[in-house]
Amino acid sequence: MQSLSENIHRLNDLFSRGKVLEAFDTFYADEVVMQENEDEPTIGKAANREREQEFLANVTELRKAEPLKVAVGVHCTMVEWHFDYTHKEWGVRNYRQVSVQEWKDGKIVKEKFYYAN
Structure with a gap:
């Protein structure tokens, strides 16, 4: 099993790419x-994946995710x-943005994003 440090760095690498x-x-x-x-939390992997897909479908240009x-x-x-995106x-x-992730058994079970609107 990978360490938490290895997992978050791998996760960040995938997001960045x-x-x-x-x-x-x-x-x-x-x-x-x-x-x-x-905002009200979104519960469950399926609902959150759908939310991510909708967001990604509306991004027309991604210049940076670092x-x-x-x-x-x-x-x-x-x-x-x-x-930095359109x-x-x-x-x-x-x-x-700051994201805070709680992990259990090598998976994120809770994530909250903090940023100025």
């Missing part, structure tokens, strides 16, 4: 709960990201 769904399928648990800021800082705890990781509905987006 635009392989978001591959990363999602590999590292997210069936019962995953994901939340954007203080992890800037990574912190690894006992069952938790945190990543500061720099994103979205069909939102236009050009260039911002930093």
